[in-house]
Amino acid sequence: MSRRLFPQPLDLANGRVDMSHGAGGRAMAQLVSELFAAAFENDYLAQGNDAAMMSPPPGRLVMSTDGYVISPLFFPGGDIGSLAVHGTVNDIAMAGARPLWLSAGFIIEEGFPLADLARIVEFMAGACKACGVPLVTGDTKVVERGKGDGLFITTTGVGVVPEGLHIAGDAIRPGDAVLVSGTLGDHGIAVLSKRENLDFDTDIVSDSAPLHDLVAAMVAAVPEIHTLRDPTRGGVAATLNELANQSGVGLILQEAALPIRPAVRGACEMLGIDPLGVANEGKLLAFCPAERAERLLAVMRAHPLGRDSAIIGRAVEDDRRLVQMETEFGGARVVEWLNGEQLPRIC
């Protein structure tokens, strides 16, 4: 798009998004050209068509999509833009896949400051670069003031699965070990503390991070991994219940083995919520045959994003498909699958 079309550059310092920025005309072209295309610059976007064209590597492909409606848009340890990259990269990685391409759809509320949009786009473009995954195509819509909430982003990712891998939610077998890649609940508590202006003693920051590189190391060392999943919305409790049902097994956790930061544990106690129900955005659960668990743990701990990894439980035969927790005092309780409305808009 030739610059002479837009006599005045966008006012990124003081300007605001208006309805014309989503209406398909000259103003939208300027926003796309001066803000989005400039930040995400790559050969695919430079094609300038409504669809980007790519040559895929050989192998099976995976595709995943997620909408991001997190409130607030900026939170300790992250922002909606980098989260929208990490979250979708992680969903691709949970198939054992290498992420190849991302797309993004922006739904912006009229009046949203261009300066905030520019910051978010910069963070998002930085996350794409850090992940090595180009944003190949995108879309912008604007809704009237009061019909949105600042900014929603929907990202979609496509990735390729290495030969020989068969990682899926229905593949957990009785006897499998359950591993987690680090501390639980950091993201949800960080977002909640910012949203509600809570003043916890220590600084809790989101764990938002891309896990594809950790996964690549894991599957290279232990291709026998049965299942991977990131415990986002609904936390570990929802994810484990979902997987127990999908695989038709029971799951038993050791309470003492769960890595939870004292600050997060304290915040959860204060708020009266279970850390197992709190969202994570840079952690994964892994299931593998018990005899491979120590090797997998060692590989995970050797990675910067898996330093606090732990073996936290095992899969068992159980027609009721219950998730249970063995407490430190020798008892056991069922880990409920909550409705989760206590923590809305956490991603």
Next chain:
Amino acid sequence: MSRRLFPQPLDLANGRVDMSHGAGGRAMAQLVSELFAAAFENDYLAQGNDAAMMSPPPGRLVMSTDGYVISPLFFPGGDIGSLAVHGTVNDIAMAGARPLWLSAGFIIEEGFPLADLARIVEFMAGACKACGVPLVTGDTKVVERGKGDGLFITTTGVGVVPEGLHIAGDAIRPGDAVLVSGTLGDHGIAVLSKRENLDFDTDIVSDSAPLHDLVAAMVAAVPEIHTLRDPTRGGVAATLNELANQSGVGLILQEAALPIRPAVRGACEMLGIDPLGVANEGKLLAFCPAERAERLLAVMRAHPLGRDSAIIGRAVEDDRRLVQMETEFGGARVVEWLNGEQLPRIC
């Protein structure tokens, strides 16, 4: 997901979406299982993972995404659900590609009637079936009352480009003929009439339709096609200005050749808007060498979605990259690239 998890089925007649339906717990699982998975049923969704896995055919892939924020959600000739399928299928088809897979992200406002959601999902699933394109993965988020506007949908499509085709926005050459596949402005005027409760003399309905089958016939007969694009937001005026800039050519239209329904022309006159600035959702513009134009026109007219096709102009050398219209009285005027804020939320 086993049904026994949800003792009460969703109340699709009188229920409403609440925050728990987006929170990652049991309520969300029920909504996904009983509404989305039931309607879109296919082998990919049945995999039940956050990412769907597919084996692509050989060839280059294209990827495109669009957010749909149309208001109202139901309009003459369509609804947001089928539109979200057609629009993205069409963006894929404009690369000459065959659409393979779709994903969808739903952002729902708290309190939205489940009955409306179910209707929209049914229309959307019907459109997927009619297009032969499965929805392989999806996501649901819920925002508080007053932070959205009923329903927004973002769809992403992946398609495969047949060997030997090189269709792109920068490929128009001076001398090319410009064709359109039918009447202009129907979608925008249909949506506007419903939204503003305008009572036009005749019933104008949206042209929302999937164009991939028409495109397949076109590229089979005339593989020399240089460029295809669907004139959606901003209408023909915005699309032609965009393409003129991308290809570095001028474009000259013949006013008398433009197919516009009298009812649409009348409505535009009444509203004081130019039909060339009004959105279409089932029309395409095609550019091909002049000597192949008659053949292409015949193929387009032979297809049910191209019956009213016409040759409407030509590309010329023009460093200014202007789009001009030759009027019926022998004059010429520049077709402006409007900001387009006169028709917000048209898709």
